[in-house]
Amino acid sequence: MSKKDYRFIDLFAGCGGLSEGFYRDGYKALFHLEIDEAACKTLRTRMKHYGYSDKEIEEAVMCDDITRDGLLKDMDERIHEPVDIIIGGPPCQAFSSVGRAQSPDGMSSDPRNYLFENYLQVLNHYKPKMFIFENVKGLLTAKPKGVKIFDIIVREMSKTYNIVADPKVLLLNAADYGVPQIRERVIIIGVRKDINYFDIKDVYESIPKSNSDIDAHLPNYVTxxxxxxxxxxxxxxxxxxxxxxxxxxxxxxxxxxxxxxxxxxxxxxxxxxxxxxxxxxxxxxxxxxxxxxxxxxxxxxxxxxxxxxxxxxxxxxxxxxxxxxxxxxxxxxxxxxxxxxxxxxxxxxxxxxxxxxxxxxxxxxxxxxxxxxxxxxxAVPPLMAETFAKTIRKYLDVIEEKSRKN
Missing domain, CATH: 3.90.120.10 (DNA Methylase, subunit A, domain 2)
Incomplete structure (x- = not known):
């Protein structure tokens, strides 16, 4: 049986590392939003590789600022199908330990601290079944103006989506998914609150690690x-x-x-x-x-x-x-x-x-x-992203089947 081509939007898309994992598992790209022109060109080239037409690419890649007034209206004019999942993560420089160490005020005045609000604005506008929000480990401790950004994100996301708020669950290492690199990232996966067919914790527990441990302390990582x-x-x-x-x-x-x-x-x-x-x-x-x-x-x-x-x-x-x-x-x-x-x-x-x-x-x-x-x-490592895409597909299939029966 052929896979359903679930449809995704990629925000803060960069060159498309996260979306590459979803392409590889047969998802359909509806939209990529990215502010950097060179990265947008890379996104277009990659869509061409996957067989998208010039017209589809023209509509799907928007090189623009997510904070711009009127953006959602322009997105609506390009997105003609229901959105199953939104993926992406705001630029991480304001949350990274390196960025904070090099900034005179610890990046507390950097406007990128609050780009998650624009992600949430798009998320709540399209209300997809699920989402992935990715960022650096420093997101868990960043406190611009004395308030933990992570706590705000959890509070706002939890209004419309079921998520896991435990940092120990959310912090994942790319090396565990076949990537030859130690790269820890916060991965928040959400499912819309009206969808109650499974516990969001089950999604994390079912993400397979691609490396078998030689023992509990020495994973067989790719070098x-x-x-x-x-x-x-x-x-x-x-x-x-x-x-x-x-x-x-x-x-x-x-x-x-x-x-x-x-x-x-x-x-x-x-x-x-x-x-x-x-x-x-x-x-x-x-x-x-x-x-x-x-x-x-x-x-x-x-x-x-x-x-x-x-x-x-x-x-x-x-x-x-x-x-x-x-x-x-x-x-x-x-x-x-x-x-x-x-x-x-x-x-x-x-x-x-x-x-x-x-x-x-x-x-x-x-x-x-x-x-x-x-x-x-x-970028997000594509192999790590593909592991997420495959896992999330199983739950989108559950949602699809249950919705059809109801």
Whole structure:
């Protein structure tokens, strides 16, 4: 029996990492809302990949500000079918620990703290059966102006939707769903209050983890090496946005999911680096767990002129572990994402960062390389999203069946 093409709206869509998981499970995109033009271009390119017509893409991707007056009226003119689920999450910079640490007032005056209100406005306008709201771990503790944002979100969502308010349930790690990266995110799933066919807690309990535990403390996570070491080797400054490569067989289960058998690799070009950084990268990636201060042992001349500021800014992504959280800051410099292969002596390409985020190789990131890095760093990992999509489908099927009987 064919799957029902449940219809979704994606808010704060970015490049479409969350929606990619829903595409992969056969959902139908009605609408993507995103303010960044390069990300919107990526969304259009991806919809084309999934066979949407030019007319459908034109209506479905709106590059606009969610806070703009009259937005809902314009959305109504583009959305012609009932909405089954709304997905998305506001920009996370105002809630992230890094953002708060770097802001003079701890991001308390940042207007992005309250973009969840616009998400709720759209949610309460369309009243879909279910929703997913995604954000960083810092959402749980953010207190701009002395009030916990999380408590406000729970209170407002609970007026029309059943949700779980326990942070221990809501905080999920992408590595548990086949993503080669430690990435904790708050995932709030809601079901409309008039739908009482199941307990919302059951939804969380039924989300399958894709990795079997070796023991209770050592999950069998996908590693950086498994994710990226099959990609073409590059020296700094080499590579291209589109390049033809030899087709090779995937050597592990993760590569079976993400590899592109067309022989085309997208967004795999390396930054240029100065000689000092190249030598730093080469030495650090040759020694397990070394940091910049460890260069004092072999090359004191490479200790940075500002060790207090740069001491922990040079980090090798170790090949035998899952990656550290990919962040949008990657567009400024890649020193937190040094390639584990010392021969290459460079930082990650966009494609390597995308692999760590579990994007498939045929996913094309549009815009400049800076734009592409931002899109990858801000995205929800598609493999994690696909796990949610499959789980939610089971409950949408229940709702559909019960509604039909009633």
């Amino acid at each position: 950086v090496g498994e994710a990226i070491l099959d990609l073409p080797k590059l020296n700094p400054g080499e590579g291209d946005n589109i390049q033809k490569v030899a087709v090779t067989e995937p050597t592990n289960d993760f590569l079976k999911i993400v590899k592109n058998d067309s022989g085309i690799i997208y967004n795999h070009s390396a930054r240029k680096h100065n000689d000092a950084d190249r030598e730093r990268y080469r030495i650090l990636s040759s020694h397990k767990n070394w940091q910049l201060k460890d260069l004092q042992k072999v090359r004191p001349d490479l200790i940075h002129h500002d060790p207090k500021h740069f001491g922990n800014r040079y980090t090798v992504q170790e090949s035998d572990k899952p990656g550290k959280t990919v962040v949008a800051h990657l567009y400024k410099d890649g020193n937190l994402f040094i390639h584990p292969d010392s021969e290459q002596a460079r930082t990650f390409t966009v494609r390597e960062a995308a692999r760590i985020q579990s994007f498939p190789d045929d996913f094309v990131f549009e815009g400049s390389r800076t734009d592409q890095f931002k899109q990858v760093g801000n």
